[in-house]
Amino acid sequence: MSGSTIIFYLLAAASVVFALLSVTTRQLFRAAIYLLFTLICIAGIYFWLQYEFIAAVQIVVYVGGIVVLIIFSIFLTQQAGEKLAKQKTDRQLLAALAVFAGFIITVLQISRQTFFQTDKTPVPPTMENIGQQMLSVKEGGYALPFEVISILLLAALVGCIVIALKEKKTSTQSIKKEN
Amino acid sequence: MKFITKYIKEVWLAIKSLFVGMRRTGYYFTHHKEIITQEYPDNKDSLILPKRFKGEVVMPHNENNEHRCTGCQACEIACPNGSLKVVTEFNLLENGRKKKAIDKLVYHLELCTMCNLCVEACPSDAIIMDQTFEHSVFDRNELIKVLNKPGSKIMDGVE
């Protein structure tokens, strides 16, 4: 077993352990922190695979964005340090069954999948290649999905602004009516 | 368009005002002669206090052990927190009349706030503010001082 494999198994085991802790802990904030560690371990696996760009994006999006958002919502809703109530036994059983079913499905899928080797030369995942591929309109390019996602994000941004916008006109009208 | 010019003007003014502040601190950073810190116990001999520094109330006496206090109690009335206490006595003059004079002018340094009101109130300029400031003692009672020296009397010509 080489050092590289040991590192992989360490990272994989850590991500599984933190994932388990994240769903079993009864403190909401700790669950978020364990989730964070899981995500960092996955980023570590990307680094191990030498997909540095994906690893960095994993950290930026999930750690810097989503986990911070989760923590903020916990701050705004939860009482500090309060433990969640224990669930009923039948609910626990149901949840365990659901998790087990998901696990079985995943394992079955992986065991049924036949992995075949390609004779294509691998493209090095450098920034330049990723950028070129992202905006290429040739076969295998991602220009269309990229643009579709951009429009989706733009729509989300506009929606946010519309929701957050103060309704100036109606308020002035109501004031006028009162006068 | 008006909005954009206003926006640019705002940004420009903000940067300008920040630079004004930074120029001031930069000036102080490079000009160490402006430093006002006194390294006190080290420069005890050369320490020069500002002219208006107020340390404690004293009563100056001349070489004949005479002071200018008439015992009018104006300082006692002026004092906001009762630091000064005038103990008066009545001296019998030759013509049979009694004259008011001070026995003791008791000064409570531990109560004094150095507000200078007593000095301003004194009609005969008998008390002034001194610049001594090392007042620490081991017993609180030592802070209660008698301002007139023992055996002193009022200067001639002061009414």
Next chain:
Amino acid sequence: MWSFSNIADSIHNGLSQTFNPTVTVILEMVIAGLAVIGLFAMLGLVLVIMERKVSAWMQIRLGPNRVGPKGMLQSFADTLKLLVKEGLTPNGADKFLFNLAPFIAMIVAMLLMAPIAFAKDFQLWDLNIGVLYVSAISSIMVISILMAGWASNNKYSLMGAMRSGAQIVSYELSAGLSILSIVILTGSLKVSTIIQSQADGWWIFKGHIPAIIAFIIFIIAVTAETNRAPFDLAEAESELTAGFHTEYSGMKFALFFLAEYVNVFIVCAIGTILFLGGWMPFHIGHWEGFNHVMDYIPSSIWFFGKTFFLIFIIMWFRWTFPRLRIDQLLNLEWKYLLPISMINVLVITAMAILKWHF
């Protein structure tokens, strides 16, 4: 000639002659880790005394002047005090997270050291995505602050953590955009390529006014990201006692304190690499003699000189400007810095396409 890269090479050669490759790699990792920790300790000592002296002189004071010659050993005395102080954990705190938070702050600061080029050919990890790596890892920093604020179980800490979170998340945008403008000019995220592209002039000179605007925005944004005055709402000693580290004492407090200063160093180093040419010496056009004299100064001195100049500017900000209110802070970011830097990125992109820069 004596240089950091020569020392590193000789260590590598010496080790690989005596040990087999695996042991050599492990030993080199240990040496690099120890070197980073040593640099941290040095930075902590130097930056604390520098901050205190700069603040004193800017406020017409003398500053520390008792311990050692001219008070230069004051930070040693402070460190000693913090080392022997008791590290308290409050009763109501979430003890695991409370004790974990300072270490996360420290580990993040250590990870950020990896892609920084301290001298010519002297870098821990010249990875393909250097600049993106820095902005990714530095976003973990906010987690340690949020964790510390929550785990302390103290309202001041929680408020400080919330403010700090809002602040860092929003200022990351304009810092990222100003970093992006240099990446556009260089066409690479790799630190060594970015530095190499400035061999004929630093980007702040080559990039005309847009590069200067990007530099100013970068400095403002990183001042906010490192939670220093005028953006020190997270600590705000006059309102929140000490913000997220109110409950910390002893060594755990020292780790937060050290992480703050190391972060200041790191962001200034990134600013140096992006805008001031990293370890590249200062050259003026075709003045051969002048350029030769500049080349003679070692590259590490160039790097540390520029970095400490930026640190001095950030300290200058701290001791000149009053603290912003939270609404002013968010106004500054969302109404001024972000629109300006977005337009600036567009201008720089146009400039890079039309090759208007030198």
